[in-house]
Amino acid sequence: MTFTFDEIPADWLAPGTFMEVKPNYRTVGVLPWPVRNLIIGQKLAAGTLAPGQIVEITRPEEAIALFGLGSIGAEMVSAFRKANKTQPLFVTALADAVDSVKATGTFTFAGAVPQPVVLRFRVGGRQVRITAAPADTVTQLATKLAAAINADTACAATAASALGVVTCTARHGGEVGNDIDLRVDVAAQAVPAGLTVTVAAMAGGTGNPDIEDALDLLPGAWYTDVSFPFNDATNVQAFAAWAIGRFAALARLDVHGYVAKRATYGQAGTFGQLTNCPFLSALALKASPTSSWEIAAAAHGIAAFHLTNDPARQLRSLVLPGVVAPDPADQYSDLESELLLRTGVTMLECLADGTVTIGRMITTYRRSALDIADRAWLDIMVPKTMSRIRYDWRGYMSLMYPRAKLIEDEHEAAFATREDDDEETGNAVASPRRVHGSWAARCRLYGERAWITDVDRTIKESAFEVDADDRNRLNSRQQVMIVGSLMVSAGSLEFQV
Template sequence: MVAFNEIPYDWLKPGVLVEVRPNYDRMGAVPYPARALLIVQSLAGGAGVAKTLYRITRPDQGRALFGAGSVGADMVEAFKKANKTSDVYAIALADAAAAVAATGTFTFAGTATSSGVAALYIGSVRIAIPIIVGTTAAQAATAAVAAINAIATLPVTAAAAAGVVTLTAKHKGEVGNGIGLAFARRDGDSVIAGLAVTVAAMAAGATNPNLQDVLDVIAAEWFTDIALPWDDATTLGLLAAELATRYQAMGKRDAQAYLGHRGTFGGLTTKGALTNSPFISAIGAKNSPAAPWVWAATLAGVATFQLANDPARQLRTLPLPDIEAPPTADRFTDTEQNLLLGGGISTFTSLADGTVTIDRIVTTYKTSPLGVPDRAWLDIMVPKTASRVRYDWSSYVALMYPRHKLADDDSPAAAERDAVVTPGRMHGSWATRCKLYERWGWIEGASDTVAQSTFARDDSDRNRLNASQQIIIIGNLMVLAAALEFQV
């Protein structure tokens, strides 16, 4: 018997009554609502209100909302360069009240005996200081300060004293330590005879904003991908706990977070050990011109777009737009990269022209809850694919069986009524969806895993159907190991 939602069962007046409704038996993939979030730090000059969500559609919105030279401006611009189409929001926190700003210096010494251009670098920005014969250290420093302070989008302000240019981060907190400083870094940059320049890296920035202030605001919001600029232990602890809760069956707000780290091999190893989360992916570099928060936002932009298109496909070889490779001497060896991957730090490849491409994006998950080494959640495709399958299956069941009754497989009602579902019928629906997931390249071995899956009514609650649903997430070609044998 057909079950109607709109036609009364006892209607007597003659006529043709037709109820129109969709049939979901052969539906394709449920549209996946990829939605990214940039958690940023803002300056007082921005028009945005702290702890308020803003929908981002243009790359210059960050500057207006969060201030010129802010972390927020950089992250919005970086994400939009990497991803022009995905739905993205931003929410900001101001500097912590007790925070300390990082400082660094360019120290000029001597007097120029030749003319040229002194090339200073703050992050990826090149500041060219014209030098003529006879220019003193104090004069060069004064010129450098004027040039630096004229660029409103830089993350620092400058002041000169006795040939020393002191740079102070516009933001207070640890983010300032991630601002790269360099002199004559690129091929073709000249070194001025008689005038030496010494660089002291940005340091001493301390105390980040409290991430919990943002987590409270977005507690009920759906975001699939989140980038943030802070990587201290306290922040990462809060982040890992939040993402674990979101991924639980009762959470239903799956999200992957992206971080950028700046440091030596040892420093990145320490950072990777701070969390053990399947839902955090961090990428690190030593002395990169790009700030860590720019790495995070760029990676988030690429991953949001690509993994929404295909959650099971690796991101290898994809470029990170406008991310400049670290100097050759500061790039990690293959052995170091292999160890970083095992320690929860994703890796990249530097091409000859300075372009940076993704090598392998892993999560920070390394050991089971009992401390046993475990690679179950190694690659980002694992949580992303599992999340996508779960979202699609949950949506399909909600559409297919919205008001159905539940009966045993041998129930007469199941044979006579179309508004009755049984464990066997649900098992059949799972088999149908798994065939689609396999065709789409999300899973493999569907015939075996469907056979291993079980559906049964709960012994204590006749309104509940319990299931064990097995899948094998498809692999990716990461390593080709071969023995090349020559015959003699």
């Protein structure tokens, strides 16, 4: 066997014992996944984070200074950190569009209270309370509520009152403000007989920022998971196109996005079908007290954490911390949830205690490039597992064959290693057979982690060859079969008669 060295000259004459020290990567485990999370948030004028900046933050309170108190960006960071306390998080900001319009909604009081009572309300999920007295007129009640809303400077909306009507205005311009929930919190305190409070939902917001202004900052930057608050068609489709481009073979900047919407069943179906992207998950709830951008950030935090630990393991039953379930009457039915899955909307389940869990996190991919119904990329675990395998194999090849010569299997140097040891580097050469052996070893490692199944078959069906026209190029077709998930258990329970 002929040995090659990186540091010891082949013609060295001076006596001595010389030893290169270097690692042998033949049996290295799966390479760590360098997860990097990014939140694209909307900022208020008080936020210090200038558009175009990307900074890493560790604590939610940092986001208050960067995005502004009561901003969408600050709420997203808080929601993410409730779900994911350990992974690195970066943020970038977009200011309100110049021509944006702020959403508004109202509380309208009528009647009177028969006795002193504490009335409770929620604005964007944040509880607001006032004490109502029998002598209070509807104008006075509205004044009290507006003052209480404005006293909460972290609230996503401000308020003004006139003649018994409280008008709430989103702090941010754009469609995002339409997703701020307004409600009388009757679960905490019923409205007494004789008084009515009518709620008009937030609406009228238009002109979200352009997410491409943020995406343009990331042409070659590595971010594995990104959440954003803009659920309008233009921004969702722009992100999807960006994510698809990053997954391409020559880019290798795999990323997955998370976006959510406050939506009726019909609106949610339309939302899910805005894109056909394997690298974007869309979430929807009809009338959760929690704002849609917080839902997206919470899902982002949970998915990034657990899929980094195991990209092939489904996320079912995991709680989205801080996300409050809609009232039972506003929850999607089982049939609606099933049908929404078919339109690209992730299934969320609402528990009796008001918490929200992941039922089945999917992507928005539904159809092939030939417009044929296709479930190849349905579950988020598919792109996540493929990203991990591709990243690991690319890194392993760089470690094992950094300066290798490429030869055919028939070359005499290809037999310089033991026939039963395809991983031996020998003359610092690579051949199709040797690289195939390396691939076999990695597949067995992926199989041990239950990322893939039918390992022997995938190894056998994989193929490597030197390119017929370029002897510096090794072509391959590497097969894997991603492990399944226990999603449906179907059985026939029969009794004897």
